[in-house]
Amino acid sequence: MPLPHWATSCIKGGLLGITSWVTLNDHILELVTIEGTSMHPTLSPAYNETGAKDTLLIKKWKPTKDLQRGDVVMLNLPHKPEKLGIKRVVALEGDWVEMDWKRRSRELGVEGKGAGMVWDAIGEEKEFGMGKRRWRVPLGHVWVEGDNASASKDSNTYGV
Template identity: 25%
Template sequence: MNETNEAKKNTYEPRRDKHDPKNKQPQSSRGNEWLSTLLYIGAAVLVFFLIRHFVFAPVSVDGDSMVPTLHHQDRLILNKMSSIDRFDIVVFDAPDDPGKQYIKRVIGLPGDTVEVRDDVLYINGKAYSEDYLDPSQYHLEEWENFTEDFSLSLLTGIQEVPKDDYFVMGDNRLNSKDSRSFGFVSADELVGTTNFRIWPLGDFGKIDQ
């Protein structure tokens, strides 16, 4: 019993030794810790800005041209790296309004022919059902069309969407400034695609599902 007590005494560190300046951590070690922390924070911030600039970014819907799919002030996530497919929702630099961006749906890809007759969309001669539209909410007369008849040749004077260009339209066909008015959208003007809504929370999730 005495030997055990004696061992404890031998391993006990007096309080004055704990607070002895000689036992404090060197200033250089503390400086290295601060430097490591700052480098870690700086790297995290850099990665965040790189992702935001080159990969993903938040975007906000301005206006009603994509109703009923999107509404004014909806918040979306923009994907800047994805390829462009037919019927994708895209954000692009406005061809007719420098400094502004539009959000529309891709209808015609390079090489496509596009035509609408009697509210039916034809791409390369094939009829497509546009389930993302909702003409019923506009109380149209029997003689009115939701999408006015057109063809690329009548609108633009050419038969097909040019290489590296896209033909886009808003889902609110009665109130959308799109390729029917300003023409084709160049691939260089495309910022990215979006298919995920983060606001309002009640509509959180994938779009068009």
Template identity: 30%
Template sequence: MRWFEIALVVLTLSSGIIWLLDRLFLARRRAERAGLLEPKEPVLVDYAKAFFPVLAVVLCLRSFVAEPFRIPSSSMMPTLLIGDFILVNKFAYGLRLPINNRKFLDLGEPARGDVVVFHPPQHPEQDWIKRVVGLPGDTVAYRDDTVYLNGQPLRYDPRGRYVGRGRGADASGAKLLTEQLPGRPHPVLERDDLPYFIQGEGEWTVPAGHYFVMGDNRDNSEDSRFWGFLPEADLRGKAFLIWMHWDGSAGGVDFDRIGSRIP
């Protein structure tokens, strides 16, 4: 989505500059040359005046209020499915400039359990989504399919076996559990038919200004267990709503998911 953001900024600035130059200088010159005749407005100016307000509103909404994203992978199943279209709150953790993502107004920090969109350190041009498990200063461990938070194991309530469909059908048969993360219980998937070594076991202490993030699909998520901590500067916003779901291999639109809040 970085290319779209760059294009939107460039088009907004270009149309705004053309509109401003015309208002301050060019329109007056055309009127002087035309005399008593109605001056003809150049096509470029006409387009700039028509599109600048629309582009400016879209840029402001997308940069500072809410931005849409599409879920391309299964790492957050069962919370988020492939084909979910979500909205991300862009001011929950502070206002940031478009393109460079630099914060210029601090409004808050991620809470434990928040589902966040971010630029991963190893792929800064991409947008990823995971759940915040560890806050700065926390010690997080992952052993035997269990998260330990500051030395205490989280409780897992079994909910049977997961039944996937469409592009997520390969997750069928995984254990569906409710992970009792303090303040934010949420569903997770665990596979008992995969090799032990891919689980990403270990123990980590989260440094200041960073977060430990994990996918809810614990055996199919490239997260902090493998690439380290998420810097606060790489945050994009907080995911809060599914506004559309489309999976052509599962019949297209799933109306039951539209309007669902993200736990």
């Protein structure tokens, strides 16, 4: 027995709605709830006290178009590509950046300044010693940092 016309219309409308939502979410805009404290206190400032989380609307259509220093971006985390992270753009391609040793030494489990690794302008790792080191962000890359230096893994850990 065939379905009534109204049931067929409802099913078609539901399928169209679902496919539209999936397309919108995957390619144009996505609502993302912030978990964690790497962007504290800018995002989810009461997360530690109350568990309250902020929600962002992330633009996915041409995400690098008009990208500026200070923008908050979503990215696949280099050390866990299946996970997404929210960070602030600090430097764009061609900008010079300087390693923040306070952040880097914490990630290495070292107190104070020490040796580490940086990525040069063509993406190769280079070892360097005491003090700070400057280098240029390569084409097609940005330097990102979390607003909460004590709880953020960012470009000081990943490189560019």
